[in-house]
Amino acid sequence: MATVAIPAAKWNWVPPNFVSPYPQGRTANNLDADAQLVERCLAGQDAAWEDLVKLHTRRVYSICYRFTSSDAEAQDLTQDVFLRVFKNLKSFRSGEGLFVVWLTRLTRNLLIDHYRRTRMDRATDSIEDQVKVLEETTAVLARTDGMLAGREASEVLQAGLQKLSPELRETVILRDLEELEYREIAQVLNVPEGTVKSRLNRGRAELARVLRRHKVRI
Amino acid sequence: MTCAELEILLCDYVDGTLRAEERTALESHLAGCSDCAELAKDVAGVTAFIETVAPAEPPAELLTRILHELPSGRPAVEKRSWWRNWFGWVHGFLQPRYVMGMAMTVLSFSMVARFAHIDARQLRPSDLDPVKIWAGIDDRTHRMWDRTVKYYDNLRLVIEIQSRLKEWTDQEQAQNTEGSKQKSEGSKQKAESSTQTTDGSGQKPEAGTSEKKR
Numbered sequence: 001m002a003t004v005a006i007p008a009a010k011w012n013w014v015p016p017n018f019v020s021p022y023p024q025g026r027t028a029n030n031l032d033a034d035a036q037l038v039e040r041c042l043a044g045q046d047a048a049w050e051d052l053v054k055l056h057t058r059r060v061y062s063i064c065y066r067f068t069s070s071d072a073e074a075q076d077l078t079q080d081v082f083l084r085v086f087k088n089l090k091s092f093r094s095g096e097g098l099f100v101v102w103l104t105r106l107t108r109n110l111l112i113d114h115y116r117r118t119r120m121d122r123a124t125d126s127i128e129d130q131v132k133v134l135e136e137t138t139a140v141l142a143r144t145d146g147m148l149a150g151r152e153a154s155e156v157l158q159a160g161l162q163k164l165s166p167e168l169r170e171t172v173i174l175r176d177l178e179e180l181e182y183r184e185i186a187q188v189l190n191v192p193e194g195t196v197k198s199r200l201n202r203g204r205a206e207l208a209r210v211l212r213r214h215k216v217r218i
Numbered sequence: 219m220t221c222a223e224l225e226i227l228l229c230d231y232v233d234g235t236l237r238a239e240e241r242t243a244l245e246s247h248l249a250g251c252s253d254c255a256e257l258a259k260d261v262a263g264v265t266a267f268i269e270t271v272a273p274a275e276p277p278a279e280l281l282t283r284i285l286h287e288l289p290s291g292r293p294a295v296e297k298r299s300w301w302r303n304w305f306g307w308v309h310g311f312l313q314p315r316y317v318m319g320m321a322m323t324v325l326s327f328s329m330v331a332r333f334a335h336i337d338a339r340q341l342r343p344s345d346l347d348p349v350k351i352w353a354g355i356d357d358r359t360h361r362m363w364d365r366t367v368k369y370y371d372n373l374r375l376v377i378e379i380q381s382r383l384k385e386w387t388d389q390e391q392a393q394n395t396e397g398s399k400q401k402s403e404g405s406k407q408k409a410e411s412s413t414q415t416t417d418g419s420g421q422k423p424e425a426g427t428s429e430k431k432r
Contacts, residue, residue: 053281058273075280177268205264208260209260216267
């Protein structure tokens, strides 16, 4: 069995030279590239459409996978998202916000629809899934002595995310995994920035409790 | 700094974007508040853990599937021709509901005009005189009423019902007349027989009448 190794509560747990892993703002080049791609798509260029899909498939798939925890569902949802983008690209105005924010909002709305639609299915499967995830996590931790990284950490995180409420889960995904700015998350979720930060704190704290319960060293 | 204020600043603290004075105030609060210190430890621990997580990679065939399933790979944008730009507003009125509404309006106006005996092709200013229009409507109404009555009277079913009713009434009248004849004959015979009995035993009928009177 893996040992629980959580550092003692100290006030100076953040290193003094701590540098945030998140970009403080996207580069102007990226923004221009998105805006130009959208314009070319609207002008009817097939190559631009292909570039747009290539550029953003990974982000959309990642959000869908982290939220649903299912590869098949994430693939189907990603397809649906791009089908919606294809139909509604005309409604995107580059002056009103970033394409990434627009795309993420579209993805999030689709995910929430999916979540509500599949509520009954999850209610029947949830007990079996939880037992399965717990067994797998325990096996992984026994092998790695609680120190996880890479793909194994991804699986454990995935199991932990499923324990969070949809509100907290989506906030943690958008900030910690997709690295969106607070302002952008607020636009995607249509809530104030303060609410985003509050949900993020609660989501992270809840996730820490879940991981500790699964004997993950954090 | 209160715990609520700390919660608002905690995200920026973990991001490393707090100003020096805010950071100092936050850290001094953490030193004295075990709950906030615990929260901050959890938040930072999870953030550090998520950094080690491998990104979720989509399978290679997903991109192909998406591009294949999108209709012709071209967004739903079409170039508008010059006449569409000029007469684009007409397009909005060519929806089925508007067309249907307009058709019904034209139809009802034409029916009213026809009913009022107004012929649009030969319309003259004198035709719009209210008296003339009223006279026309009145005339049409009477004609239509007469025609309706005539049509009703000529219906086969109505004729059959009327003839059947007539037969029944005739039969009833015939029965009534026969009954009255028989009755009158019967009364005559009775009268005759009563005269015969009074002739035979004179007292009885008088006694009967006297009993009835009592």
